[in-house]
Each structure stands twice: as C-alpha cells, then as structure tokens.
Amino acid sequence: MIQYRENRLRGVDWNDLESLPPAERAPYFMNGKSVYHVLFAQQFDREFLDRICELATRTRRIAKTRGGMMFLKELLAEKRAMLYFAQPSSRTFLSFLASCEILGLRSGEVRDSNTSSEMKGESPEDTVRTFSSYFDMIIMRHPQGGFAERIAWLLSNSERPIPVINAGSGADQHPTQALLDVYTLQRSFEGQGGIEGKRIAFVGDLARGRTVRSLATLMTHYPGVHLSFIAPPALQIDEGILRTLDSAGIAYELGENLVGKLPDLDAVYMTRIQDEWDTEGESEAIDVSAYAITVERLALMKDSAVIMHPLPRRSEISPEVDSDPRAKYWRQVRNGMWIRAALIMNILDRAGEVDRYYDDLVS
Numbered sequence: 537m538i539q540y541r542e543n544r545l546r547g548v549d550w551n552d553l554e555s556l557p558p559a560e561r562a563p564y565f566m567n568g569k570s571v572y573h574v575l576f577a578q579q580f581d582r583e584f585l586d587r588i589c590e591l592a593t594r595t596r597r598i599a600k601t602r603g604g605m606m607f608l609k610e611l612l613a614e615k616r617a618m619l620y621f622a623q624p625s626s627r628t629f630l631s632f633l634a635s636c637e638i639l640g641l642r643s644g645e646v647r648d649s650n651t652s653s654e655m656k657g658e659s660p661e662d663t664v665r666t667f668s669s670y671f672d673m674i675i676m677r678h679p680q681g682g683f684a685e686r687i688a689w690l691l692s693n694s695e696r697p698i699p700v701i702n703a704g705s706g707a708d709q710h711p712t713q714a715l716l717d718v719y720t721l722q723r724s725f726e727g728q729g730g731i732e733g734k735r736i737a738f739v740g741d742l743a744r745g746r747t748v749r750s751l752a753t754l755m756t757h758y759p760g761v762h763l764s765f766i767a768p769p770a771l772q773i774d775e776g777i778l779r780t781l782d783s784a785g786i787a788y789e790l791g792e793n794l795v796g797k798l799p800d801l802d803a804v805y806m807t808r809i810q811d812e813w814d815t816e817g818e819s820e821a822i823d824v825s826a827y828a829i830t831v832e833r834l835a836l837m838k839d840s841a842v843i844m845h846p847l848p849r850r851s852e853i854s855p856e857v858d859s860d861p862r863a864k865y866w867r868q869v870r871n872g873m874w875i876r877a878a879l880i881m882n883i884l885d886r887a888g889e890v891d892r893y894y895d896d897l898v899s
C-alpha cells in the first residue's frame with residue numbers, strides 16, 4: 537500500500553462532507569500535498585495541471601525506446617488496479633487498461649455488475665470494499681453521480697484505504713477526461729501562447745455531458761479564455777458551472793448559433809446528445825444538424841483552430857473532417873493514455889523516479 541501521509545477523511549461524517557461545495561471538499565481527498573482520490577475537477581489547481589501534463593510528456597518520451605518501455609514496465613509491477621465499470625465504456629476502459637499495462641500494473645475488471653455478487657443482493661458499497669482487499673487502487677465508472685466519492689470516503693475510513701479514481705460518474709463529472717482535454721489543448725496551442733486568451737466553444741448536450749462540466753471547470757485556471765456554450769436551450773449548461781466561471785472572472789456567452797460563431801473560435805469541443813438520460817424521448821425533437829461540423833462549415837474556421845470530441849461521436853462531426861489537421865479527437869484518445877499513466881504514477885508516488893530517468897535521458 538502507498539503511504540497515506542495524511543488521511544483527512546478519517547472520522548469525517550459523510551453527510552457533513554457531502555454538504556460542502558466541491559472546492560471545500562477537495563482538500564479531504566489529498567494525500568499531504570498530492571492528489572490521492574481523483575473524483576472531480578475542482579481538485580486540480582494550475583500547478584497540478586502543468587505538472588501532470590509535463591509528466592505525461594516525459595513518460596511518452598521515455599516510452600520511445602525499448603529500454604524506456606522496460607523501465608516503465610517495472611515501475612508499478614508490484615501493484616494491482618481494479619477496473620470497475622458499471623456503465624458502458626470502451627475508450628475510457630481501454631485507456632486505463634493501456635496505462636496500467638505501460639506501468640506494469642496488473643489489473644482486474646468487473647464491467648457488468650450482473651456478474652458480481654450485487655446480483656445476490658450485496659450492496660455496491662460492500663462489493664467495492666471487497667475489491668479493496670485484493671487491489672491497490674480502484675478505477676471506477678458508475679451511473680450515479682457522487683458514488684465514487686462515497687466509496688473513497690468509505691475506504692478511507694476502513695483499515696485498508698486505497699485510492700479511487702472516478703472514470704465517469706453519472707451526468708456529473710469525468711475528471712480524467714478533463715485532464716486529457718487540457719493536455720490536448722495545451723499541446724495544440726504550444727506555439728500559440730498556450731490556452732490563455734483562447735476562444736473555446738462547447739457544443740451539443742451541455743446539460744448532461746459530464747466531460748463538458750469537468751473541462752469547463754478547469755478553464756478557470758486559464759486567465760483570459762473566452763467560453764461559448766452553444767446548445768439547444770433545453771440542453772444548455774447548468775447555472776452551477778456559470779457561477780464557478782463568474783467567480784473566477786472567466787468571460788462566457790450562451791447561444792444556439794454554431795455556424796455564426798465558427799470564424800471566431802480557436803477550439804470547438806463537440807459532444808453528442810446524451811439521450812440515454814431522456815425520460816420520454818425529449819431529445820428526438822432536436823435538430824442535431826445545427827450542432828455539427830461538416831466539411832462546408834470547416835471552411836469557416838481559422839487555420840489554427842482545433843476540433844475536439846470526447847467520443848463516441850454520432851453525426852456531430854462528419855467523418856470527412858477526420859483527415860483535416862484541425863481534427864484532434866484521435867490525438868485526444870492517445871493523449872488520454874499518457875495522462876492517465878502520469879496520474880496513476882503520481883497517485884502511487886512514483887513520479888520522482890520517472891523524473892530522474894528522464895533527466896538522465898536528456899542530460
């Protein structure tokens with residue numbers, strides 16, 4: 537087990553914790569000065585974001601040689617991670633699996649709670665607590681917002697605290713997707729003064745898309761960005777996120793007209809309609825073609841603009857757009873593997889070893 541230097545969750549009442557706003561809950565999930573449980577985007581500050589992006593870049597450079605790959609493979613060879621995905625996933629699941637493999641971390645998986653003892657009436661809390669007896673870390677996706685947080689609290693109050701990473705919680709948060717999105721933006725704007733000052737639009741289902749909620753929250757660390765939330769009125773971003781942006785002094789606007797906005801944008805973050813959350817097919821009436829990038833619309837965008845999507849996509853981006861250098865969504869997938877590897881080594885306290893290996897490599 538990793539040394540849990542400062543377990544601030546021990547003895548804390550769950551209801552008291554849950555009633556705090558995210559920014560005030562965040563310190564409880566730290567291990568001293570570093571992240572331990574990774575649950576929501578409000579846990580990350582700018583220093584952490586810069587550090588984790590740098591660590592991801594160092595890791596991918598180390599991995600360019602066989603010797604480097606073998607070094608990484610040894611890094612966490614004595615650890616085990618549980619991948620508990622109680623909601624559909626292919627990208628995020630495989631991304632975490634690949635990052636565990638890069639670091640030599642062995643993994644177990646439950647992807648269908650029908651195959652676990654939950655079917656025998658066990659509570660999900662007990663199921664996850666069982667995992668903690670066999671594993672050193674839990675990476676979990678769950679349909680219920682806040683569930684990963686409750687598990688983190690539960691385990692931190694058990695005799696075997698192990699870190700929990702939220703790989704998507706309901707319509708609520710997707711903090712590791714937000715990390716890979718920031719990493720992609722940072723790399724895309726490297727030669728253009730960074731993310732600061734850029735005009736970024738979020739398009740599609742902003743009410744129920746958890747990736748947007750997490751990424752928009754992280755934009756508060758990039759002064760001068762201007763955000764546009766472009767969505768059908770029924771699927772607009774919620775007030776809570778806008779209040780967060782207000783208090784950070786981030787400029788934003790809400791609208792419905794994507795085409796009119798395209799020439800001004802430095803980045804466009806497309807999302808699909810999340811109709812799995814519909815109660816009575818209410819999204820069927822939406823004209824999704826108004827919130828899509830086609831080859832014709834691509835012509836309206838700046839040459840330096842970037843197009844992102846957390847995937848899976850439907851008709852929001854025509855496949856013909858894929859070959860355009862502005863399309864970055866396949867890069868996002870690759871970046872996700874490296875940023876998750878960086879995050880895992882950070883949580884399990886091995887980042888220093890990677891830094892030393894890297895320094896030797898470049899000296």
Ligand code: NCD
Pocket residue numbers: 627628704710713746747808810846847848
């Ligand atoms: C997203 C998700 O699951 O929130 N996908 C992902 O993790 N890359 C987006 C989506 O499902 O639309």
